[in-house]
Amino acid sequence: MAKKAVVLFNLGGPDGPAAVEPFLFNLFYDPAIIRLPTPLRWLVAKLISRRRAPVAQEIYAFLGGSSPILPQTEAQAEALENKLNEGGTDSYKTFICMRYWHPFAADVAQEVKNWAPDDVILLPLYPQFSSTTSASSIKEWQEAAKKIGLDTPTAGLCCYPTMAGLISAYADLIAPKLAEVSGKPARLLFSAHGLPQKIVDQGDPYQWQVERTAEKVVEKMGLENLDWKVCYQSRVGPMKWLEPSTETEIHRAGEDGISLVIVPIAFVSEHSETLVELDIEYAKLAKEVGVDEYHRVNTVGVHADFIAGLAAMVEKLSDPSIRSESGMRICPSGYKDCLMLAS
Template identity: 60%
Template sequence: MTDSVSVARPATGGRRKIAIVLFNLGGPDRPEAVRPFLFNLFNDPAIIRVPNPVRFLLAKLISGRRAKVAVEIYAKMGGGSPLLPNTEAQARALETALWDEGEVRCFTCMRYWHPMSEEVALAVRDWNPDEILLLPLYPQFSTTTTASSLRVWNQAAAQAGLDKPTRLVCCYPTEPGFIRANADLIRTGLAEAAPHGKPRVLFSAHGLPEKVVKDGDPYQWQCERTAEAVVKELGIPGLDWVSCYQSRVGPMTWIGPSTEEEVHRAGKDRVPLVVVPIAFVSEHSETLVEIGDEYRHLAGELGVPHFVAVPTVMTHPAFIQGLANLVRQVRAGGGSVCNAFGTRQCPSSFSGCPHAAGGLRAAG
C-alpha cells in the first residue's frame, strides 16, 4: 500500500475556507483511558437503547467489567488505540488531495474519546470557515455510528455558536475509490493465500444486534452492497466469498453469520482465508487484534491452511481520492444530506436512512 503523494499547495489568498469534519469512533490513548472510553461507548443511547438512569448504570457496570480485558487488548498495540494518528494521517492526505478546492482544513472528531465534538466544534468555530462538510469515516450508514456522531455534533455546534452552512455525507458503501482500494489490497492477499489452496474471502464488518436492523437500520444492507461491489471489481470467476460480522457483545441475538463461525467452517473445509475489514477504513483493535491476532490464532487451531488479514484502506491513494470526490460532489449538489449519488439508495423499508421522511439533518 502506497501513501498519497504530497502536492505543493498554492498560496490561499482569498480562497473560500472549507472545514471538513472527519467522524470516527475514537479509542483510548493510554491504559487509564480505557474504562472512561468504554463508559462513553455504552452510555450512548444509540448503543444501549434504554432510558436513563438505567443506561448510565448499565454503562458503569459493563465498562467496569470489560475494562481489564480491554486493557490487555490495547496493550498488544502499545497501550492505546492507533485510531487517532491513523485518522490524522487520512486528514492530512485528504487536505493534500483537495488543495484546489479552496483553503481546506480537516478536523478529526471522535465519538467516544478525544478529540470529541465539544472541543472540535470550538476549534472549527475559531478557524471561522465559510462552510462545513461532515464526512464520516464509516462508509456504511448506521444509526449507531453516523447518526450518533451527527447528533452529538449538532448539539456541540449549537453550544459553540457555530452557525455555518453545513452538509453531511451520510454514506458511500460503493464509492468507486473505496471499492478499488479494497480490491487492490485483496488481490495481494489472494496471491499470498493461493499457494495453500483456493482461498475463501471473508468480508468482515462490525456486527449489530438483529433488533437494530429490524428497527430500520440500513447498515447490514449497505455492507452487503459493499462486498458485492468489491467482488465485481475483482472480476475473479468463481471467487469463494461471504459477508460476515464480528465483535459481538452481550446476550442479544446479532446479525450473522459471525466471522468466528466462518473461521470454523473454513477449518472444516480446509480452505485458506483472506479476511477483509470491509466496514473499517483505519487500523484499530478490531482489525489488528480481533482479526489479525484472535481470528488468526483460532484459524491455526482449527487447521485453516493459511490466514491473511487484509489491511484497511488507510491512506491508499484510491480511497483518499474517493473521499476527495465525495467532497466535490457534495459541494456541487444541493441539500444538507448527501449519499454521494444525489438520491436515496436504501430501500424504503429502512426507516433509519437519513433520507427517509423526518430523517437526520445536518445543522447549519
C-alpha cells in the same frame, strides 16, 4: 476563495490504560448503543465499562497500551487535506472529531468556529451508515455546534458503501493477498463489525450497505467463481447479533479444508478489531480449527484511490443537507433509520 472545514468523524479509542474504562463508559452511555432511558442507561454503562475494562486493557496492551485510531485518522485527514487543496480555488482544512474519546465534538466545534469557515462539511469515516455510528456522530456534532452558536452552512455525507475509490482500493489490496495463497483453495471473508439483530430489525440499513460493498468489490475484482462470504465480528453480550459470525465462518473453513483471506470491509483504519481480533485472536482460531493459510487484508487507510474518492465526494457537496455518495437515497424504503427520508 471559500474556506471549507471538513470534519472527519471516527469512533475514537483510549490513549492509555487509564482511559479504557471512561472510553467504554462513553461508548455504552450513547443512547444509540444502549437504548434505555437515561438513569438506567447510566447504570448499565457504568456496570459494563467497569466489568469490561480489564479485558479491554489486555487487548490494548498488544498495541502498546493505547489505540492507534487517532494517529491513523490524523494521517487520513492530512492526506485528504492535501488532495483537496491540489490546485483548486477553495481552501480546505480538515478537523478530526472522535465520538467516544478525545478530541470530542464540543472542542472540535469550537476550533472550527475559531477558524471561521464559509462552509462546514461532515465526513464520517464509516462507509456504511448505521444509527450507531454515523448518525450518532452527526447528531452529537449538531448539538455541539448549536450550543456554541456555530451556524455556518453545513453539508454532510451519511454513507458511501459503493464509492468507486473505496471499492477500487479494497480490490487493489485484496489481489496480492489472494495471490499469496499457495496451497488449498481460498475463500474471501468480508468481516464487518457486528450489530445487534434487533437494531437492524428496527430499520438500520448497516447490514444491507455492508453487503452492497462486498458485492461491488467482488464485481470489481472480476474473478470467475470466486468463493466469498460476508460475516460479522466483535459481538458483545448475550443478545442475538448479525450472522454469520466471523468465528463461525472460520470454523466452517476448517471443516471445508480451505484457506482464508479476510477483509475488514467496514473499517477504514487499523485498530483493536483488526490488529488484535483479526490478526491475533482469529488467526489463532484459524490454526486451531485446521485452516491451512490465513491472510488478512489491510484496511484502506490512506490508499490513493480511497483518499481521492473522499475528496471527490467532498468537492461535490454544496447545499446544507446530509447526502449519500450519489446525492440521493440509496437504501430501500423499509430502512427508516436512513437520514435521507426521501430521495
